[in-house]
Amino acid sequence: MKTVQRKICLLGDFSVGKTSLVRQFVEGRFDDRYLSTIGVKISRRQISRPDYLLNLLIWDLAGGDDYDDVTSGYLRGAAGILMVCDLTRPLTLHTLRKYRKQLDEIKLDPVVVIAANKVDLVAERAVDDSLLEELSQQINAPYLLSSAKTGEGVAAAFDQIAGLLEKKKS
Amino acid sequence: MKDSKLPPNLIEKRVVEHLGTRFAYALLDPQFKIKSTSFNFNELAAPEGEGLQGMPLADLFPELIGLEESMGELLSGDLEALNLDAVNRLVQNGSEGEEVVQYFNFTLFPADRRRPGEGLIFLIEEVSDQANLRQDLVQERNQLRLTQGELARANRELQRLDQIKTLFLSMAAHDMRTPLSVISGYIELIQDMIRDDEPQDKSLINRDLTIMQDQVHWLNRLILNVLDLNLIENELLVVDRQPFDMRLAVEQVARSTQNMFKNARQHLSYHVPTADVFVLAESDRIKQVLFNLVGNSFKFISRGGRVHIDLRSDIDRQKAILAIEDDGPGIDKAYQKHLFKLHYRTPESNEVQGTGLGLYIVKKLVDQHEGTIWVESEVGQGTRFVIELPLLSNLQKVS
Ligand SMILES: Nc1nc2c(ncn2[C@@H]2O[C@H](COP(=O)(O)OP(=O)(O)OP(=O)(O)O)[C@@H](O)[C@H]2O)c(=O)[nH]1
Ligand SMILES: [Mg+2]
Numbered sequence: 001m002k003t004v005q006r007k008i009c010l011l012g013d014f015s016v017g018k019t020s021l022v023r024q025f026v027e028g029r030f031d032d033r034y035l036s037t038i039g040v041k042i043s044r045r046q047i048s049r050p051d052y053l054l055n056l057l058i059w060d061l062a063g064g065d066d067y068d069d070v071t072s073g074y075l076r077g078a079a080g081i082l083m084v085c086d087l088t089r090p091l092t093l094h095t096l097r098k099y100r101k102q103l104d105e106i107k108l109d110p111v112v113v114i115a116a117n118k119v120d121l122v123a124e125r126a127v128d129d130s131l132l133e134e135l136s137q138q139i140n141a142p143y144l145l146s147s148a149k150t151g152e153g154v155a156a157a158f159d160q161i162a163g164l165l166e167k168k169k170s
Numbered sequence: 171m172k173d174s175k176l177p178p179n180l181i182e183k184r185v186v187e188h189l190g191t192r193f194a195y196a197l198l199d200p201q202f203k204i205k206s207t208s209f210n211f212n213e214l215a216a217p218e219g220e221g222l223q224g225m226p227l228a229d230l231f232p233e234l235i236g237l238e239e240s241m242g243e244l245l246s247g248d249l250e251a252l253n254l255d256a257v258n259r260l261v262q263n264g265s266e267g268e269e270v271v272q273y274f275n276f277t278l279f280p281a282d283r284r285r286p287g288e289g290l291i292f293l294i295e296e297v298s299d300q301a302n303l304r305q306d307l308v309q310e311r312n313q314l315r316l317t318q319g320e321l322a323r324a325n326r327e328l329q330r331l332d333q334i335k336t337l338f339l340s341m342a343a344h345d346m347r348t349p350l351s352v353i354s355g356y357i358e359l360i361q362d363m364i365r366d367d368e369p370q371d372k373s374l375i376n377r378d379l380t381i382m383q384d385q386v387h388w389l390n391r392l393i394l395n396v397l398d399l400n401l402i403e404n405e406l407l408v409v410d411r412q413p414f415d416m417r418l419a420v421e422q423v424a425r426s427t428q429n430m431f432k433n434a435r436q437h438l439s440y441h442v443p444t445a446d447v448f449v450l451a452e453s454d455r456i457k458q459v460l461f462n463l464v465g466n467s468f469k470f471i472s473r474g475g476r477v478h479i480d481l482r483s484d485i486d487r488q489k490a491i492l493a494i495e496d497d498g499p500g501i502d503k504a505y506q507k508h509l510f511k512l513h514y515r516t517p518e519s520n521e522v523q524g525t526g527l528g529l530y531i532v533k534k535l536v537d538q539h540e541g542t543i544w545v546e547s548e549v550g551q552g553t554r555f556v557i558e559l560p561l562l563s564n565l566q567k568v569s
C-alpha cells in the first residue's frame with residue numbers, strides 16, 4: 001500500500017494541552033503534571049486511511065501568545081495545523097485568532113482544525129458552543145471537543161486533518 | 171615545521187574543546203545524503219550509527235521531513251540558511267539507559283556560498299544548558315500566569331456570589347413580608363372579634379387560624395430554603411434515603427396546599443396510580459421538592475388558573491415520573507436552561523414573589539436522589555416540570 005508522509009504542527013497558548021494531546025495520540029497515556037515545552041518536539045504516528053497509509057510527523061511547539069519568527073521557521077512545510085484552545089480559559093481562543101492572522105501574513109495556507117481541549121473538566125468549562133462557532137468561522141476551520149485526559153476527540157482531530165488534506169488535494 | 175599539518179580531526183577536537191559547546195556537522199550531497207561528517211557526529215547524532223556515508227539525512231533526522239522544499243531553496247540559492255531551534259530529542263543517558271530530553275539547534279546552509287547547488291552543511295549543536303535555563307524561566311512565567319488567571323476567576327466568582335447574596339437577602343426579606351402581613355391582618359381581625367364581646371362563631375375563628383397556619387407553613391418553607399442554600403454551598407446537603415411510596419408525598423402536599431389555592435380562587439388537582447410507586451428517597455425532601463414546584467406554579471398562574479400533579483410509573487424504564495403542570499404564562503425557551511441556576515429568574519417573573527431559590531434547591535435535591543428534572547414549556551402554553559426517579563425493584567422494597 002502507498003505510504004504518504006505529512007507534517008502537522010500544533011499551535012496554541014501555553015498549557016492548553018498540546019503536548020498532552022500528542023502524548024495521548026502517540027503513546028496512549030496522560031500525565032497530570034505540566035512541563036512547559038521549549039522549542040519543538042517531533043513525534044510520529046501512522047494512521048491508515050481508506051487506500052493508503054499516512055505517516056504523520058507531529059510537531060509539538062512551545063505555546064504562548066507571543067508568536068515570533070522562530071515559530072514561523074518551525075511551520076515551514078507543514079501540511080496541516082491543529083490549533084488547540086482550552087475550554088476553561090476563554091483567552092486561549094483569542095490566541096488562536098492571532099495565530100491565524102500570522103499564518104495569513106506569512107502566506108501559509110495549511111489545512112487547519114481546532115481542538116477545544118479539556119472537555120472533561122465539565123465544572124470549570126468557561127467557553128460555550130456559540131463562542132466556538134464564532135471562532136471557527138473567524139479562523140475558517142472546523143472545531144471539535146477533545147480531552148487529552150480521556151482521549152475523547154483526539155484521534156478524531158488528526159483524522160479530520162487527514163480528511164481535509166485529501167479533500168484539498170482532489 | 172613537522173607539526174604544521176595536524177590531522178583535521180585534531181583541529182576539530184581543539185576547536186570543539188575551545189568553544190566548550192557540543193557541536194558536530196555533516197556534509198550533504200545535493201540529494202541530502204551524507205557525504206562525510208565531523209569526528210564527533212556519531213556521538214551527537216547517531217549513537218549506534220556506523221557507516222553513515224550515503225545515508226539520507228532525513229533517515230537520521232525525521233525532523234527534516236517536510237522541509238525538502240526549503241532545502242531545495244538552499245541549493246538554488248534562494249535561502250541562505252535554515253534554522254530549527256531547540257529541537258527536543260530523547261537520548262539514552264549513560265549506563266542507566268534511562269531517556270532524558272536533550273535540546274539541539276539544527277542549521278542547514280550551502281557548503282559553498284558561490285555554488286550552493288553543490289551540497290549543504292548540516293550543523294547540529296547541543297544547547298541543553300541554555301534550553302534548561304529557558305525552561306525554568308518559561309515554566310515559572312506560565313505557572314504564574316495560570317495562577318493569576320485562577321485568582322482573577324475566583325475573584326469574579328466571589329463578586330458574583332456576593333451580588334447574589336445581597337440580591338437574595340432583599341428578595342427573601344420581600345417574600346417573607348407577604349405571609350407576615352397576611353398573618354398580622356388576621357391577628358387584628360381575631361383581636362377585633364374578641365374585643366367585640368359578642369359570642370363568637372368558632373368556625374370563623376378557626377377558618378382564620380387555618381389561613382394563618384398556611385402562611386406560617388409558607389414562611390417556614392422559605393426559611394428552610396435559606397438554610398438549605400447554606401448546606402448546598404458548603405456541600406453538606408445529604409439525604410437519608412429509605413424505601414418510600416411517592417403517592418404519599420403527592421397526597422400530603424396536595425392536601426396541605428389545597429386551602430392556599432382555594433383562597434386564591436385557583437385550582438389544584440392530582441392523580442396517582444392505584445399501584446404503589448416505591449423509590450429510595452427521603453420522604454421530607456421529596457415533599458419539599460413538590461412544595462417548591464407547586465408553590466412556584468401557584469405564584470405564576472392567574473386567578474382561576476390550574477395546577478395539576480401527575481404521578482405514574484414507567485415499568486419498562488423502571489422510573490417514577492412526577493409531573494407538575496400549570497396553565498400559567500409559560501417560559502421562553504431561551505430562559506429554560508438557566509432556570510435551575512442560582513437565583514435565575516425570567517424577566518416575566520420579576521413582579522411575582524419568590525426567592526428564585528426554589529428551583530435551584532429542587533434541582534440539587536433531585537440530583538441527590540439520582541433523578542433528573544427538566545421543564546417543558548412554551549410561552550402562552552403553560553409549564554410542565556417533570557422529575558424522573560429510579561423505581562425500587564420489589565426485592566429492594568422488602569430489604
Ligand atoms: N483535565 C485535563 N487536563 C489536561 C488536558 N490536556 C492537558 N491537561 C493538563 O494541562 C496541563 C498543560 O498540558 P500540556 O499538554 O503540557 O500543555 P501545552 O499546551 O503543551 O503547554 P506548553 O508546552 O507550555 O505550550 C497539564 O497539567 C496537563 O496535564 C485535558 O484534556 N484534560
Ligand atoms: Mg507543550
